Amino acid sequence: MNSQWNALLKNLGEWQGSFTRLSPQGELLGDTKSVVSLEGLNNNQTIRQTIGLDENEKVLEYSSLGKGVLFFENGAFSQGSIQLAPFSEFGAEFGFIHGSRRLRVVQLFDKNLKLDSFTLIREHLAQTQSSQNPVLTVDALLGEWVGEAVTIYPDLQKPDSYSTQMHLQLNNGKLTQSLSFANRTITSTATLKDSILLFEQNQVQVLLLPDGASVTSPFQAQLRQPLFLEVGWLINPYLRQRMIRSYNDKGEWVSLTLVTERKG
Template sequence: MTSQWKSFLQNLGVWEGSFTTFSPQGTLLNDTPSCLSLEGLNNNQTVRLTLSRSGRDDVIREFMSVGGGLLFFENGSFSEGLIQLGPFSTFGAELALIHENRRLRLVQLFNENGDLNQLTLIREHLAGTPVAERPALQLSDLLGEWQGEAVTIYRDLRSPDTYSTKLKLQVDAERLIQTTSFGERTITSTATIKEPLILFDQDPQKQVQVLLLPDGASATSPVKVQLRQPLFLEAGWLIQPNLRQRMIRSYNDKGEWVSLTLVTEEKR
C-alpha cells in the first residue's frame, strides 16, 4: 500500500474553484471564489498549504506528516474530520474526491445539539486546465443499477479491504427504493422524494438525508447525530453519466471514527 504521505502528494498543485455553502434543505447561502496552493518544499518533505478566498490569504498551514483525523487513498482522495463524536459539541468532516484535473470536496457540519447545520461544496480544478463541470445532480441521473468496487481503509492503518458493490435505485409509488450490496451484505431502504432532498425516513429516530447538489454532487448525512448510535457521512460525485464515486466516513456506536471507504461504480 502506498504510504499516506505519498498519497497526500497526489494533491500538489494550484487548485482554483469556489466554496459554496448550503442550508441542510439545499438553499444556497453564499458562493466564494477560491484558490488553494499545495506546494512541496525541501524535496517534498514539507507541504505548504495556502488558501485564498476573495483575494486574501485565509489559511496557511505546513505539513510534515499526516494522521489524526486525516486519511488518504492511493489516488489522493481523502477525508479529514473529528475522530470522536462527543456530547454538546460541534461535529463534522470533509470528504474529498479526485478525478484527473478536478477535485470535489464536501464539508458537513452539525451544531451542538447534533442537528445538521451547514454543508459546503468545494469544486476545484488545477490551474491552467479546462473546467468541465457537471450539471446539478437529478434523481433521474441515479436511477438504475450500479456495480463497482469498494476499498476500505482504517484509522489504525491495518490492511485495506477490497470488495464488490451493487447499488439499485428505483421509484415505486412516489418513493425511492434503494438496495445496496457490500460484498455479501444487502440492505434495502425507502425514502421520500422532495428534490433536491431525498429523506430516508422509515425510522424517525435515525433519519438520513441525501441532498442533490451542483456538479453531479450529493451529500448523505444523518439529519441528527446521536450518541451511542453508529453513523456515516457520504459524498457522491457523478463524474460521467455512467461513472460515479462515493466516499463514506464511518463511526461506531461509541462515536469513534473507524474507517473510510471509496466506491467507484459504473451504471449497467
C-alpha cells in the same frame, strides 16, 4: 515516504474554484471564489498549503498528517472529527480527485449535534479548462451500479476490498435502493422532496447538489448509536464515486470507504 503521504502528493498544484455554503436544505448561504495551492518543499517532505478566499489568505506548512485524515491511493481523502461527543461541533470533509478536477464537500453539525451546514467546493487545476457536471438528479442515478469498494482504517491496518452492487428504482414518487456488499443486502425507501431524498426509517437525508455531487447525513447525530457520513460524485453519466466515513456506537471514527461504481 509512507503511502499516505504519497497519496497526499496527488493533490499538489494550484486549484481554482469556489466555496459554496449551503443550509441543510440546500439553500445558498454564500459563494466565495477560491485558490488553494499545495506545494511540495524539501523534496516533497513538507507541504505548504495556501488557501485564498476572496481577499483573505492563510498559509499552512506541515510534514505529517493529523489523526483525523486518511487518503486513498488515487488522492481522494477525508478529514474530520475522530470522536462524536456531546456539546462539541462535529463534521468532516470529503475530497475526490479525477484528472484536473477536484470536488470537496464539508458536512458540519452544531454543538447539539444537529445538521448545521454544508460547503460544496468545486475546483480545477490552474491552466486547465473549468468544466462542471449538471446538478445531480434522481433520474441520473436510476438503474444498476456495479462497483469495487476499498475500506481503510485509522490504525492503518490492512485495507479491505470487496464488490458492491446498487440498484435504484423509482415507483410512484418513492425511490427504492437495494445495496449489496460483503454478503449483505440492505433495502431502503426514500421520498423525493425538491432536491432532497428523505429516508425516514433511519432519519437520513440525501441532498442532490451541483456538479453531480450528493451528500448523505443524519438529521441529528445521536450519541451511543453508530452513524455514517457519505458524499458521492457522479463524475460522468456512467462513473460514480462514493466515500463513507463510519463511526461506531461509542462515537469513535472506525473506517473510511471509497466505492468506485459503474452503471450497468
